[in-house]
Each structure stands twice: as C-alpha cells, then as structure tokens.
Amino acid sequence: MSDFHVYDTTMRDGAQQEGLNLSVQDKLHIARHLDDLGVGYIEGGWPGSNPKDTEFFALAAKELDLEHATLAAFGATRRPDASAADDGLVAALRESGASVVTLVAKSHDKHVELALRTTLEENLAMVRDTVQHLREEGQRVFVDCEHFFNGYLDNRDYALEVVRTAAEAGAEVVVLCDTNGGMLPHQVGEIVANVMATGARLGIHAHNDTGCAVANSMAAVLAGATHLQGCINGYGERTGNADLVTSVANLELKLGMSVLPEGRLAEATRISHAISEITNYPPSARQPYTGVSSFAHKAGLHASAIRVDPNLYQHIDPALVGNDMRLLVSEMAGRATIELKGKELGYDLTGDPERLARLTDRVKSMEQQGYTFEAADASFELLLAEEMGTRPQYFDIESWRVLAESLPGSLDAISEATVKLRAGGQRLAVIGEGNGPVNALDHALRQAIEQLYPDVARFHLIDFRVRILDQGHGTDAITRVLIETTDGKDSWVTVGVGPNIIEASWQALVDAVTYGLRLHAVTPQTV
Numbered sequence: 001m002s003d004f005h006v007y008d009t010t011m012r013d014g015a016q017q018e019g020l021n022l023s024v025q026d027k028l029h030i031a032r033h034l035d036d037l038g039v040g041y042i043e044g045g046w047p048g049s050n051p052k053d054t055e056f057f058a059l060a061a062k063e064l065d066l067e068h069a070t071l072a073a074f075g076a077t078r079r080p081d082a083s084a085a086d087d088g089l090v091a092a093l094r095e096s097g098a099s100v101v102t103l104v105a106k107s108h109d110k111h112v113e114l115a116l117r118t119t120l121e122e123n124l125a126m127v128r129d130t131v132q133h134l135r136e137e138g139q140r141v142f143v144d145c146e147h148f149f150n151g152y153l154d155n156r157d158y159a160l161e162v163v164r165t166a167a168e169a170g171a172e173v174v175v176l177c178d179t180n181g182g183m184l185p186h187q188v189g190e191i192v193a194n195v196m197a198t199g200a201r202l203g204i205h206a207h208n209d210t211g212c213a214v215a216n217s218m219a220a221v222l223a224g225a226t227h228l229q230g231c232i233n234g235y236g237e238r239t240g241n242a243d244l245v246t247s248v249a250n251l252e253l254k255l256g257m258s259v260l261p262e263g264r265l266a267e268a269t270r271i272s273h274a275i276s277e278i279t280n281y282p283p284s285a286r287q288p289y290t291g292v293s294s295f296a297h298k299a300g301l302h303a304s305a306i307r308v309d310p311n312l313y314q315h316i317d318p319a320l321v322g323n324d325m326r327l328l329v330s331e332m333a334g335r336a337t338i339e340l341k342g343k344e345l346g347y348d349l350t351g352d353p354e355r356l357a358r359l360t361d362r363v364k365s366m367e368q369q370g371y372t373f374e375a376a377d378a379s380f381e382l383l384l385a386e387e388m389g390t391r392p393q394y395f396d397i398e399s400w401r402v403l404a405e406s407l408p409g410s411l412d413a414i415s416e417a418t419v420k421l422r423a424g425g426q427r428l429a430v431i432g433e434g435n436g437p438v439n440a441l442d443h444a445l446r447q448a449i450e451q452l453y454p455d456v457a458r459f460h461l462i463d464f465r466v467r468i469l470d471q472g473h474g475t476d477a478i479t480r481v482l483i484e485t486t487d488g489k490d491s492w493v494t495v496g497v498g499p500n501i502i503e504a505s506w507q508a509l510v511d512a513v514t515y516g517l518r519l520h521a522v523t524p525q526t527v
C-alpha cells in the first residue's frame with residue numbers, strides 16, 4: 001500500500017448535511033466501520049465547538065481501538081490578534097487526544113477581509129502561529145485551505161502564500177478545498193498542478209455543487225495531490241462532499257493505485273449500507289459502485305449479452321466492491337432476462353424456448369395491466385413456479401367479503417372480513433376483524449389456515465404501498481398494491497392489480513402467504 005492518505009470527514013463535514021444528526025455512540029460505531037474499510041484518517045468532529053464532539057474525543061481515547069486509521073480533530077486557526085496558546089478552541093484541539101489536527105484556514109483574500117475582518121498579514125500569522133503551536137505540542141497538523149480555488153482565481157499570490165506559510169510552519173499536508181463546490185475538473189487539475197510548484201504535500205477536499213466532487217478529486221490526484229478527503233455516501237454540507245467510496249474505488253480500480261489495505265474494497269458495499277443505517281439516510285439505489293441498482297440490468301438486450309459474458313454490460317466485476325449483479329424482470333425483459341432470472345431462482349429454462357417465450361409474453365401482458373415484477377420478485381417467482389407446474393396450492397379460495405362499519409360515537413370505522421376456503425380437506429369459513437379492510441382480510445386468511453400451517457403466525461406485513469395507475473379516472477382507476485412481508489429473517493414483496501383496491505390487496509396478500517409458506521418448505525395439504 002502506498003503512503004497515499006484516504007481521509008474521511010463523514011463525522012465532521014458529513015454531519016453538516018441537512019437532517020443528519022449523529023449521537024456520540026453513532027460516531028463511535030461509524031468510526032469502527034471506517035476503520036474496517038481501512039481508511040487512513042477519520043476526522044471525528046470539532047472538539048470544543050459543542051459538548052457532543054468534545055465527549056466523542058474523550059470517549060474515543062478510551063474506547064476506540066483502531067487497527068488502520070488515525071483519529072483527526074478538526075478546528076480553526078486562532079482568533080485574530082490573540083495567541084494560539086491562549087485560544088480556547090485551539091486548547092480543545094490540543095487536549096482532544098487526537099494525534100492529528102486539521103485546521104481550517106482562510107486562503108481567499110475576500111474572506112479574510114469580509115468574513116474574518118482582519119488583515120491579510122494577520123491571517124498568515126494566524127496560520128503560522130497555530131500550526132507551530134500545535135507542532136510544538138507534539139501533534140501532526142494538516143491545513144484545510146478554505147475557498148482555495150476561488151481564492152487562487154481572485155488573488156493567486158495570496159492563496160499561494162497561505163499554502164507556503166502553512167507548509168513552512170510544519171503542516172504535513174495542505175488541503176486545497178473547493179468549499180463552495182463550484183469548480184470543474186479542468187480548473188481543479190490545472191490549479192493543483194500549478195500549486196505543486198510550492199513543494200507542499202497537497203490534498204483535495206471537494207464539494208458536489210456542480211455534481212463534480214468525485215471528478216474534481218480525481219483531477220486533483222492526477223495533478224499530484226496525495227491526500228484525498230471525502231464522506232461515505234457523499235454526505236456533507238448542501239449537496240455533499242466527494243463520495244469517499246466512489247473516489248477510492250476509482251483510484252484502486254481505474255487508476256491502479258493501492259490506497260486501502262488489501263481486500264478492504266470488497267467490504268465497501270456492506271460498510272456503506274451499514275453507515276446508512278446509522279445515519280438513518282436510506283442508501284441511494286443509484287450510488288456508483290455500492291447502490292443496489294449499480295449492477296441491476298433491466299433491458300432485454302443487456303441481459304442477452306450478459307448471458308454470454310456479464311462484463312459486456314458492466315464496468316467492473318461487482319464483487320470487487322462487495323456488490324452483486326441483479327436481473328430485473330419487467331416489460332423490457334426478453335427471453336434472456338427470464339432465463340437468467342430463472343437461473344438465479346434455481347430454475348433451468350435453457351433448452352425450453354416455448355416456455356420461455358410464453359413466460360416472457362405473460363410478463364409483458366401483465367405489466368401492461370399494471371403489474372410490476374421488478375419491485376415484486378416474490379410474485380414473479382410464483383408466476384415462474386406456476387409455469388413450471390410447481391406452484392404449491394396451500395388453500396383454494398371460494399370467496400371473500402369485507403364490511404366496513406362506522407359505529408355511533410366512535411371516530412374509527414371497524415372492518416370485518418369473511419373468507420371461505422378449502423384447505424386440509426375441509427371447507428372453512430372464518431371471520432376476521434381489523435382496523436381496515438386489508439387488515440381484516442389478512443386476519444381472516446391467517447385464522448383460517450393457521451392450524452394447518454402454523455408458520456403463517458411468523459409472517460408480518462412491513463410495508464403496504466398503493467399506486468393509482470391510470471390517473472384521470474378518479475375513483476374508477478386501476479390500482480396497484482405492493483406488499484412487503486417478513487418472517488423476521490427474510491422479506492419478500494408481492495403485487496396485486498385491479499380496479500378495486502381491496503381485490504388488488506387480496507391478490508398481493510395471497511401471494512405473500514403462499515410465497516412465505518413455500519420459502520419455509522411447508523408441504524401443502526390436500527385442498
């Protein structure tokens with residue numbers, strides 16, 4: 001592995017994202033995940049700026065046992081016209097227990113004069129004094145030059161003077177920040193190449209306001225930067241920071257650099273999703289490398305080539321980043337898609353062109369009616385089983401009926417469902433109650449079959465989504481219902497479609513129960 005720095009700022013700049021709020025325990029968990037990924041540096045926050053960040057560093061010193069990473073504390077240069085030794089926030093950095101301190105410094109003359117309200121000379125002194133002071137106290141220092149690129153375009157000499165001052169005072173790395181995220185890759189590449197002439201070790205910190213944060217980071221590295229900052233899942237102020245996983249995967253897989261310890265990149269998808277759970281931000285399906293859709297193929301033509309060689313429609317082997325290829329069944333499927341999906345589900349349809357063609361036609365015609373199989377894998381698997389003659393019949397529905405009743409003095413309407421079916425050689429008629437018609441039907445169906453099939457007691461609905469398909473028909477429209485069910489271990493999605501929302505829900509419900517029992521390898525009893 002090279003001496004290249006992979007520097008994560010999820011817990012500092014990532015936490016500046018709207019709606020993202022981390023507890024101290026969240027931060028400790030994230031730090032362990034980042035260490036597991038093998039990043040070199042973890043910026044834990046700004047000690048002294050709020051009690052939580054101060055507590056994090058205190059706890060980290062006692063509880064975090066990092067294998068790969070070094071913890072960095074973030075803070076600012078001293079206040080104007082004061083001494084670094086007497087500055088309260090500098091003291092918090094000194095006392096944080098972190099061996100690395102990353103100082104944010106102004107490098108754009110306009111910011112020095114308007115935001116800091118001091119002179120250009122005093123700002124240089126603030127950088128020099130603070131770096132020297134912390135170095136004397138035994139800490140390693142990195143300097144983040146805020147608004148560097150805008151500063152360089154407005155007053156090149158001053159921006160370069162800040163870089164030189166930081167490096168001469170003992171900063172190990174001077175990080176050029178695109179704080180407003182407005183740069184494009186050609187500008188970043190050219191400017192970083194010019195700043196290399198200072199002799200300072202350079203880093204890059206890019207925001208994503210032009211959608212170019214990762215591209216700008218790559219341009220900086222190609223121009224000579226050897227320290228890369230970013231956040232997991234691209235979190236960060238406004239539109240976020242460069243996504244650290246995308247950046248690192250690009251460096252390793254596209255530029256042939258070795259920046260993580262051997263084998264760690266293959267953990268990227270798992271770690272990116274685990275951190276999403278902690279931040280409570282659902283992972284973006286379309287995130288490069290780690291998204292669930294990153295290697296999902298929907299178009300029939302793609303699948304037909306993938307059948308020959310997956311690399312024909314994929315830029316890398318998904319396993320390199322711990323992701324998987326998936327085939328999506330939809331109206332855009334061709335026979336190749338159905339064949340590959342069948343294989344994924346354990347059915348060999350090769351050599352059965354007629355069945356393949358029939359299934360493909362069925363999928364297309366059902367999708368035209370409103371079904372969506374890419375979102376309802378379980379209903380597709382049952383359709384496939386039906387075509388193969390292996391769909392189990394656990395019960396035979398005779399009829400169902402639902403009543404909704406509003407009782408005087410009560411705001412809640414009560415629903416009551418009657419389900420009549422044959423199962424286990426008996427005719428069963430069961431009444432179920434619920435807080436809505438679907439809930440009542442669900443209860444009635446379970447009660448009817450629970451004695452024969454006790455596994456149904458373990459199934460729980462976790463999501464129920466309704467979509468009106470032909471807008472404009474008002475209450476007369478076609479409705480699609482997607483139901484997600486879990487048994488506590490696995491979860492599966494089924495679909496139902498119809499002009500009546502309860503009929504559509506019932507179809508999805510019957511598929512959900514049938515799929516669950518089949519998954520549990522329950523043997524059907526005579527109906």
Ligand SMILES: CC(=O)SCCNC(=O)CCNC(=O)[C@H](O)C(C)(C)COP(=O)(O)OP(=O)(O)OC[C@H]1O[C@@H](n2cnc3c(N)ncnc32)[C@H](O)[C@@H]1OP(=O)(O)O
Nearest residue numbers: 046048049050076077078079104105106115116117146179
């Ligand atoms: C580009 C970035 O994202 S850098 C990271 C920014 N992150 C944050 O701001 C989050 C944490 N910040 C905080 O908790 C608070 O802003 C604190 C504790 C740092 C400061 O709080 P306050 O003392 O109340 O000051 P306030 O936030 O109003 O203003 C910031 C002050 O820092 C000064 N300042 C700004 N940049 C720097 C710098 N690089 N070096 C020294 N001082 C600076 C400003 O001039 C301003 O000074 P003033 O109080 O004399 O007006």
Ligand SMILES: CC(=O)C(=O)O
Nearest residue numbers: 104144146147177179
């Ligand atoms: C330091 C930092 O976060 C920035 O300039 O964007």
